[in-house]
């Protein structure tokens with residue numbers, strides 16, 4: 001059977017890697033609404049973060065939206081604090097599985113990774129649109145898969161902006177080139193070599209190593225299964241490496257981006273995941289990838305608060321087509337690794 005949506009009333013404090021715990025439980029409500037795909041609505045086009053650096057109108061909206069989220073009371077499920085806690089609860093043992101109270105729900109290291117984060121960003125984006133009164137507002141994606149995007153997007157590094165987060169690696173500020181295989185040490189490689197390595201990594205993870213569903217999506221994970229059956233290629237590299245690369249190594253758990261409970265406190269998290277999500281779209285639209293047909297995947301469920309503070313129950317099936325969710329990725333951004341066959 002598929003993993004069912006958690007029962008929010010059973011939420012327990014989440015565990016940090018250092019052994020301490022943190023309460024990330026969301027507000028509870030007795031009314032749960034089953035999500036229905038919208039019939040129509042404006043299409044949101046997610047732009048590359050590098051491309052909006054010189055678009056004052058877009059930037060003003062984005063900063064304003066995050067500022068408004070930050071200003072909401074901490075118990076408003078749409079607040080930036082609560083949005084960050086969504087990740088904390090779903091990823092650090094906040095929810096027991098319904099019917100298997102000794103097993104936790106873990107959306108990483110398994111086939112729920114892509115759909116969970118797609119839904120998470122979907123609601124985050126809708127909340128932003130609602131707060132600024134613009135239903136066409138779309139999150140930017142950090143296009144770390146192309147040379148032009150292989151550093152922290154500058155829009156996140158202005159210390160006076162709502163997009164800034166103080167807990168990041170000071171040695172990895174732009175224009176420091178991103179290492180998609182980063183493993184906690186900075187090795188000395190010249191930029192041209194690094195770019196080549198990064199592109200080769202992208203090709204491997206998206207094409208040569210993505211020869212079956214398990215390798216791309218991650219291992220099956222159904223009700224009653226132990227968590228962490230195994231991550232897909234992209235989740236492992238570069239997704240995890242980028243989290244580590246951004247987080248502050250002087251913090252106890254590599255906060256913010258370097259550990260689950262705090263990763264989504266950093267606004268760059270959502271742009272990072274927007275590009276992870278874009279990789280899923282590219283896999284299907286450009287590389288002939290298909291959806292998993294197993295109903296334990298298709299019918300797996302999650303809960304999220306929407307832009308009206310309603311608690312919505314969603315499933316994997318409804319996440320498969322971004323157009324049905326009302327968004328697409330800017331197609332004019334180059335994908336150079338598509339022909340970086342090593």
Ligand code: C2O
Nearest residue numbers: 087091108239243
């Ligand atoms: Cu839920 Cu990037 O991790």
